[in-house]
Amino acid sequence: MKKYLFIFWGFLLTNLSVLSQPSNTCNFISTTLPTRWDEAFPMGNGRIGLLVYEKNNKLRFSLDRADLWDERSTLKLEKNNFQWVIGQVQKKEYDTVQHWGDDPYEAFSFPTKLPAAAIEFSTEAFGKPLKAALNIKTGICTIEWPNGIRFQTFVHTEHDYGVFSFEGVSKDFIPELDAPKYRAVKQLQGNSVSGQGLEQLGYEQGKITHQKNEIQYLQQTAQGHSYLVTIRWQFANGRLNGYWSIAKDPGSANQNKTITVADTALVSHLKSWGSYWKASSIHIPDTTIEKQYYRELYKLKCVAAKNAPAITLQAIWTADNGNLPPWKGDFHNDLNTQLSYWPAYTANHLSEAATFTDWLWQISDVNKKYTKQYFGVNGLNVPGVATLHGDAMGGWIQYSLSPTVAAWLSQHFYWQWKYSMDKNFLSKRAYPYLHEVALFLEKITILKNGKRVLPISASPEIFNNSLQAWFLQTTNYDLSLIHYAFTIAAEAANTLNKKQEADHWLKMANQLPALDTDETGLTIAPGFPNQSSHRHHSNLMAIYPLGLLDIDKPNDKPIIQNSLRHMEKLGTRQWCGYSFSWAACLYARAHEGEKAKKMLSIFANNFCSVNSFHLNGDQKGGEHSNFTYRPFTLEGNFAFAQGLHEMLLQQKEGVIEVFPAIPSAWRTASFQKLRTEGAILVTAVRESGETKSITLAAENTGVVKVKLPSITFTLSDPSKKYRIEKDILFITLKEHESISIELK
Helix, strand or coil: CCCCCECCCCCCCCCCCCCCCCCHHHCEEECCCCCCHHHCEEEECCCEEEEEEEECCEEEEEEEECCCEECCCCCCCCCCCHHHHHHHHHHCCCHHHHHHHCHHHHHCCCCEECCCEEEEECCHHHCCCCEEEEECCCCEEEEECCCCCEEEEEECCCCCCEEEEEECCCCCCCCEEECCCCCCCCCCCCCCCCCCEHHHHCCCCCEEEEECCEEEEEEECCCCCEEEEEEEEEEECCEEEEEEEEEECCCCCCCCCCCCECHHHHHHHHHHHHHHHHCCEEECCCHHHHHHHHHHHHHHHHHCCCCCCCCCCCCCCCCCCCECCHHHHCEECCCHHHHHCHHHHHCCCHHHHHHHHHHHHHCHHHHHHHHHHHHCCCCCCCCCEECCCCCECCCCHHHHCCCCHHHHHHHHHHHHHHHHCCHHHHHHHHHHHHHHHHHHHHHHCEEECCEEECCCECCCCCCCCCHHHCECCCCHHHHHHHHHHHHHHHHHHHHCCCHHHHHHHHHHHHCCCCCCEECCEECCECCECCCCCCCCCHHHCCCCCCCCCCCCCCCCHHHHHHHHHHHHHHCCCCCCHHHHHHHHHHHHHCCCHHHHHHHHHHHHHHCECCCCCECCCCCCCCCCCCCCCCCCCCHHHHHHHHHHHHHHEEEECCEEEECCCCCCCCCCEEEEEEEECCCEEEEEEEECCEEEEEEEEECCCEEEEEECCCCCEEECCCCCCEEEECCEEEEEECCCCEEEEEEC
């Protein structure tokens, strides 16, 4: 066994005031320990995760690693394809499709995300804690007991280990490892929401070995894979210091690999969190919404990091309940992955956002093979329900094998380019991806009466998994995504001086029919208005996130308003938590700040656990929704943060607008360094119900357009040239130049 080194610092973190945002009121603070895994203190670095709570009177660490997967395939794509599905729909023989495409998802426990293990400490003799807290500025959890024992832990932001320390314990106080029960007594078969029992995977139980100051657990999984959990510790001067790590496919050569935890580790950890919080900040007079917002941004850093997989349904916090995670913890690309990255761009966290496009790029070759195999055409599409390496998992195939999944995903390549203005990213990744998606959409659509349409179409998750869920006319969901994909491909091609390709994609876009509308606003499909409350606002994609409709345009305004009034008429009884977060974005885009705020308030108060996890169901007995269950998923959390962003800052057709959807009660508000397309960092201050100042900082040279609430203003540089058209200020800023606008 190699020697290993601990140089600990005792976590004496007494001076954290240098980290200005968020305030201490946003921390998780209690005099009791959480007693459920979905109420635990969450920590992580995108690759490994930790949940700290109490179970059976023991302090418990639930450990996780993002790439622990069982990817055994159950969907037999070689048996059937999209053309076969079209035929079955036309013949109204859909039970055959359900048996093929959906049944395996429920019948088999795999493919699935896997839990890792847990560490437990016997703390019952310590009594009830005086204080249990998670500081979201630092990602450090602290627990103090009346007998003077003090505990702290964190997951390092850059290195893949977690560190723990107990001060005031005896030398016989040591950790225990609790392995997942893969050979437990067979439980009742679960479903995709509750998670099936681990015994369904058929693994042999892993081996736990003990040596002096060390425990290791090696678990063989499937297809020759394995993972190794290691706990090491040492005791000195009344302090137990230790760390844990998880290695995937460790192999005999590096099973005993040394991890060095040095005194510089804490310094680099705190530096990383400090840099993260300096990127941007907001301040609003609603303490509940502000606290929830900062907790969402805390979780974003915990789950999005370089060299980490994209954010799955639960990311690095797999359910610690003896079962597999809800919906197998997979990559749900019919809204869940997309919504999870919404706030990263505006919040000025492009490196976190890039983890999504990095993953999509890595799996693109697998996706191209899937596209050719299932759809029978060239180009690129992505499964709506995917494994770690991008393979299709099946499920309700209207959405899990939808033809427009990649059209929505391509928006993130577009946003990563537009918010950064990185020309290298545009040429090397964004446009190549957009090109392949547009090529696929051109090949999969058909010309019918001079209009480009899909042979069959759907709208998540209208009519769930029934034959009725397929429409013979293209839905507004699919249509808006196809139009968007062709349009952004054309813009990217034009920017790269590929005029012929740009003209071609615009031609494809112009062949599409118009969005279908009636007195209810945007319908589901031609002649089919939305008829009931529904969790997925799929027919409203053109309003948000695609922004194809603009409340400031006379022709679009009644469509948006009618759509929202009809949504209100149908009510929220069939909504999940994320529905309210998304609705906040929709209301903000309609400049209806009061209603946007209401949606955020309902989400924070009714649909979140005490640790801020989105639980999908209404936790106050169904005040706003008939869903009262509690499967944890993350997309609602991050869409919440974007809902607030949309209230504070919007940009449409290149025009920046500050405080576009502020409730009248928010007389004061401010934000610093929120990012817009064009790589502009915006800071703004509102006092006494009026915008007082706007500061623009450009990362690239170009013309910046800002909508002004008043044309009476002064510039921080009086010599700077500008022009005014109506209420729009046009001003040219050079790279790294900034200007402040003081409004009167």
